[in-house]
Amino acid sequence: MLRVTKTVTLRTLSRTQNPGLLQDLTASCVTVADESAVLIRKIFKNGDLGVIDKGGLKNFQTEGDRAVQRLILKTLKTKYPQVTIIGEEDGDDGEAGDEKVFDALAPEVMDKKFPEDLQNVAPERICIWVDPLDGTMEFIDRMLHHVTILIGIAVDGKAISGVVNQPFFGFDDESKKPDQWGRSIWGVVGLGSFGPFEQKPLPKDKKIICTTRSHASHDVNACIEAMKPDEILRQGGAGNKVLRVIEGDAHAYVFASPGTKKWDTCAPEAVLVAMGGALTDMHGNVMAYDKNAKVPNSGGVLATISPDTQKWYLEHVPQTVRDNPQLQP
Ligand SMILES: Nc1ncnc2c1ncn2[C@@H]1O[C@H](COP(=O)(O)O)[C@@H](O)[C@H]1OP(=O)(O)O
Ligand SMILES: [Mg+2]
Ligand SMILES: [Mg+2]
Ligand SMILES: [Mg+2]
Numbered sequence: 348m349l350r351v352t353k354t355v356t357l358r359t360l361s362r363t364q365n366p367g368l369l370q371d372l373t374a375s376c377v378t379v380a381d382e383s384a385v386l387i388r389k390i391f392k393n394g395d396l397g398v399i400d401k402g403g404l405k406n407f408q409t410e411g412d413r414a415v416q417r418l419i420l421k422t423l424k425t426k427y428p429q430v431t432i433i434g435e436e437d438g439d440d441g442e443a444g445d446e447k448v449f450d451a452l453a454p455e456v457m458d459k460k461f462p463e464d465l466q467n468v469a470p471e472r473i474c475i476w477v478d479p480l481d482g483t484m485e486f487i488d489r490m491l492h493h494v495t496i497l498i499g500i501a502v503d504g505k506a507i508s509g510v511v512n513q514p515f516f517g518f519d520d521e522s523k524k525p526d527q528w529g530r531s532i533w534g535v536v537g538l539g540s541f542g543p544f545e546q547k548p549l550p551k552d553k554k555i556i557c558t559t560r561s562h563a564s565h566d567v568n569a570c571i572e573a574m575k576p577d578e579i580l581r582q583g584g585a586g587n588k589v590l591r592v593i594e595g596d597a598h599a600y601v602f603a604s605p606g607t608k609k610w611d612t613c614a615p616e617a618v619l620v621a622m623g624g625a626l627t628d629m630h631g632n633v634m635a636y637d638k639n640a641k642v643p644n645s646g647g648v649l650a651t652i653s654p655d656t657q658k659w660y661l662e663h664v665p666q667t668v669r670d671n672p673q674l675q676p
Contacts, residue, residue, distance in 0.1 A: 350638070369508060370465075372430070372475070375453075377531055379418065382449050390414060396486070397410035414479075420477065429470035433609070465508075473501065474501045474504075474638040476498075481586045481611060485583030490583060492516065494513070494584060494587070495514075495590070497510070497512075499612075506620065506636055507617055509616070509618050510618075511533070511589070511590060517529070530542060532618055539621055553578060554577050555598050556599050557580040561583055563581075567602060569603075569665060569667065570601060570603035571601055573664070580596065585611035588650070589618070592651060593652070598651065601649055604647055605646070606643075609644065611644070616650070628645075630661075645676060
């Protein structure tokens with residue numbers, strides 16, 4: 348994990364105050380996510396993924412994770428030095444290398460009118476959580492649709508704005524050339540969620556639960572069984588699983604395990620909540636994303652498309668799972 352925090356004097360702050368900071372940041376995040384997608388595709392095409400085992404349960408890192416984090420942090424830290432940025436990969440802060448700074452602000456973000464309460468947000472209130480490559484295990488296993496790039500922006504510890512980029516979206520469509528692969532979905536709470544996606548209606552006659560394919564455990568399975576799904580969708584990546592809920596492929600993302608971290612959930616939560624959904628731990632607690640927040644999502648992850656659906660799933664978490672000392676906030 349890499350934390351980058353800079354302190355500034357009050358004089359510097361007033362001189363550089365930017366009323367549209369959150370909008371600029373969101374637009375920059377969409378730009379760097381798109382550039383990151385180009386880079387991941389290039390690394391994949393080159394074939395040498397440079398896999399490193401970080402230790403723990405299927406906890407790998409590739410050149411994609413490292414290079415993309417350097418790309419994202421170089422631009423965001425250069426452009427927004429007063430904002431705290433926390434990235435998953437240690438050491439890859441873009442400071443030593445010759446990474447480019449991407450100045451462009453994504454026009455699709457700049458075209459929108461952000462809500463009043465998101466204007467004039469001071470940089471000290473913001474913390475950005477970066478997962479340069481979510482679904483690393485699936486990237487290594489060539490399950491490319493499961494891979495996402497996640498950049499989440501928290502304000503006062505709440506997930507408010509986020510980009511979920513799926514760099515290999517469309518790779519299995521033979522009519523598409525590699526430079527046509529990928530999509531960025533972004534959302535801002537109070538404004539909405541945008542990008543090339545369709546919110547299909549969820550099936551009414553059956554219950555589909557999406558969960559991990561690579562980090563299953565006794566509790567993960569026991570919790571799902573108690574919810575009596577008709578179908579279990581085993582998928583990689585936290586970003587991808589939230590996308591399954593957003594696109595109407597699953598009623599819920601259920602993960603009764605402490606494996607994910609704040610960079611896995613901040614961006615997807617912002618996009619999901621911006622469209623009326625909910626993401627909490629398995630006890631119903633909202634996640635805290637301030638710069639001093641606990642990094643692991645130690646109470647697990649539950650995400651659904653509405654507060655009512657969230658309530659139903661929370662009520663069906665078995666007591667044994669709730670009481671598990673390994674799954675506490
Ligand atoms: N035990 C774990 N150790 C490290 N990362 C984990 C663990 N469990 C989950 N994650 C992270 O959460 C994501 C979602 O988990 P899963 O795919 O198992 O549902 C993973 O892709 C991984 O993110 P990352 O790929 O960015 O390292
Ligand atoms: Mg990882
Ligand atoms: Mg991740
Ligand atoms: Mg990652």
